[in-house]
Amino acid sequence: MKLSQLLERMDYTCVQGSVDIPISHLLYDSRNACPDGVFVCISGAVMDGHKFISDVVMKGVTAVIVEKEVKAPAHVTVIRVENTRSALAYMSAAYFGYPAEQLKTIGITGTKGKTTTTYMVRSILENSGFKTGLIGTIETIIGKKVIKANNTTPESYLVQQYFRDMVNAGCECVVMEVSSQGLMLHRVDGFTFDYGIFTNLGPDHIGPNEHKDLDDYIHCKSLLFKQCRHGIVNMDDNYVERITDGHTCDLETFGMSENADFRASDMKLLQKPGLLGVTYRLSGRMDMDVEIDIPGRFSVYNSLTAIAICHHFNVPKENIIKALTNVHVKGRLETVPISPRFTLMIDYAHNAMALESLLQSLKEYHPKRLVTLFGCGGNRDPHRRYEMGEVSSNLSDLTVVTSDNPRFEEPMAIINDILIGVHKGPGKYVTIPDRKEAIKYCIDNAEDGDVIILAGKGHEDYQEIKGIKYPMDERDLIADILAGR
Numbered sequence: 001m002k003l004s005q006l007l008e009r010m011d012y013t014c015v016q017g018s019v020d021i022p023i024s025h026l027l028y029d030s031r032n033a034c035p036d037g038v039f040v041c042i043s044g045a046v047m048d049g050h051k052f053i054s055d056v057v058m059k060g061v062t063a064v065i066v067e068k069e070v071k072a073p074a075h076v077t078v079i080r081v082e083n084t085r086s087a088l089a090y091m092s093a094a095y096f097g098y099p100a101e102q103l104k105t106i107g108i109t110g111t112k113g114k115t116t117t118t119y120m121v122r123s124i125l126e127n128s129g130f131k132t133g134l135i136g137t138i139e140t141i142i143g144k145k146v147i148k149a150n151n152t153t154p155e156s157y158l159v160q161q162y163f164r165d166m167v168n169a170g171c172e173c174v175v176m177e178v179s180s181q182g183l184m185l186h187r188v189d190g191f192t193f194d195y196g197i198f199t200n201l202g203p204d205h206i207g208p209n210e211h212k213d214l215d216d217y218i219h220c221k222s223l224l225f226k227q228c229r230h231g232i233v234n235m236d237d238n239y240v241e242r243i244t245d246g247h248t249c250d251l252e253t254f255g256m257s258e259n260a261d262f263r264a265s266d267m268k269l270l271q272k273p274g275l276l277g278v279t280y281r282l283s284g285r286m287d288m289d290v291e292i293d294i295p296g297r298f299s300v301y302n303s304l305t306a307i308a309i310c311h312h313f314n315v316p317k318e319n320i321i322k323a324l325t326n327v328h329v330k331g332r333l334e335t336v337p338i339s340p341r342f343t344l345m346i347d348y349a350h351n352a353m354a355l356e357s358l359l360q361s362l363k364e365y366h367p368k369r370l371v372t373l374f375g376c377g378g379n380r381d382p383h384r385r386y387e388m389g390e391v392s393s394n395l396s397d398l399t400v401v402t403s404d405n406p407r408f409e410e411p412m413a414i415i416n417d418i419l420i421g422v423h424k425g426p427g428k429y430v431t432i433p434d435r436k437e438a439i440k441y442c443i444d445n446a447e448d449g450d451v452i453i454l455a456g457k458g459h460e461d462y463q464e465i466k467g468i469k470y471p472m473d474e475r476d477l478i479a480d481i482l483a484g485r
């Protein structure tokens, strides 16, 4: 492949050398540099790729893509662009032969509900014979291949590589989570989504290495609606107008409001032994009764979103109904059946918005006590700590404050921040920094009819401390506790 082919759909200035040179590999990490490669210099959160130019040139790289002034040996082609992350996305699309053009691409953004909805969509589409790839927080699914995720929305090179693998595996569609950071860092530049979806918005991801403020967070999410052909948005959300401001796509709506294109009404709680769920009536562009075996008002929203998307694929109603009753997502309101006396659930609520909707939803089922265990991630939006503490204390009978992923922070410093919030509410609380000990406390002290929520770690099978991910899966912790280990 010629360098000029990789650059064909983007703006650039060739400041040195020629674009008419052969390229063997597209690279963005110096550690993978190889002869005849082109190296894209990314100004990252920790490292600056521009600093590795002499290193990659020594390893045989013949072209570099830069967004700053650099010095490079005369035989190396230097291409200057406005933003190298965006350039990497466009070049990756070209490198992998524009695979998005051979797929129906569905991108879901929003503060909460993305992961759950992607699995609902995949379940419905696969049930109806559409082979569908998935990219998200938990994993990437390509046919029978499952790849553990590092990011919710991976780097653009990986996005395009996964798309290519999906096309090669015979997929017709891909449903993916599009995080605000993914949009901010140009991970999905270089193609147009067929469908862009907005679930909801609550303040989150504001802090060092994340968004500078709420306006930036909203702005980044709104970019999806300038980069898709057809938008499907939650019209009940307070931020929907700002998210769709300046949209360039068609728009369709869902929600509980009367004029929503896909409208849910008559929501009823479903309570069977060992199972909490909801039912509702769908009207508007589709009419039917829907049942989901996942609790909460937000399950209505997530399923409504999935139905609004799948409507475009002319999926029969029976397939939707069947697929939705079978959807269970790892670590999202996942019941661990350890006793008929009480309900124990693992969930991924790790911000105030998720925790509040979760706890409010569960309270509607009138548990004897609502017991909430959680910690907060280190090196992440610190507002989460006070807010989650307050939400839990207001809505839970007992809050068990523990650790999540401390990362590079001191666990007790995070816990003390959480307690500031906890003290604002009326609920009782205990502090047990070791997560396993904290879970044991919940199980040992469970009362008949309790609902116990282990919030925040969901599908995660590790605990990250000072840059190392130690194995830790709550399912194993529970098994160990029951076995007395």
Ligand SMILES: CC(=O)N[C@H]1[C@@H](OP(=O)(O)OP(=O)(O)OC[C@H]2O[C@@H](n3ccc(=O)[nH]c3=O)[C@H](O)[C@@H]2O)O[C@H](CO)[C@@H](O)[C@@H]1O[C@H](C)C(=O)N[C@@H](C)C(=O)N[C@H](CCC(=O)O)C(=O)O
Pocket: 028, 029, 030, 031, 041, 042, 043, 044, 045, 046, 047, 048, 049, 052, 137, 150, 151, 152, 153, 154, 155, 179, 180, 181, 182, 209, 210
């Ligand atoms: C803060 C942040 O967003 N970091 C992401 C980012 O890292 P970075 O590019 O800033 O990396 P860097 O280490 O500074 O390196 C800069 C450049 O130098 C290169 N380099 C580096 C070292 C070297 O020896 N040689 C070299 O060439 C790197 O390959 C890179 O190109 O790019 C990496 C590759 O794409 C990401 O994996 C990484 O995500 C980290 C793991 C992360 O935690 N990100 C979070 C904040 C995030 O993105 N979250 C969202 C939302 C999550 C959700 O709520 O669902 C997500 O989509 O995951």
Ligand SMILES: Nc1ncnc2c1ncn2[C@@H]1O[C@H](COP(=O)(O)OP(=O)(O)OP(=O)(O)O)[C@@H](O)[C@H]1O
Pocket: 110, 111, 112, 113, 114, 115, 116, 117, 137, 152, 177, 199, 200, 298, 299, 301, 302, 331, 332, 333, 347, 348, 349, 350, 353, 354, 355, 357, 358, 458
């Ligand atoms: N539509 C929703 N509105 C509010 N809360 C929700 C919604 N859907 C799920 N939740 C809660 O948020 C948690 C995370 O849900 P999910 O993983 O589907 O969202 P997400 O947008 O992918 O989040 P993340 O950005 O953390 O990956 C769930 O475990 C549940 O507690």
Ligand SMILES: N[C@H](CCC[C@H](N)C(=O)O)C(=O)O
Pocket: 137, 152, 350, 376, 377, 378, 380, 404, 405, 456, 457, 460
């Ligand atoms: N993917 C998100 C979720 C983190 C969940 C929670 N377990 C934490 O560590 O804060 C992030 O990296 O911000």
Ligand SMILES: [Mg+2]
Pocket: 114, 115, 136, 137, 138, 152, 177
């Ligand atoms: Mg997710």
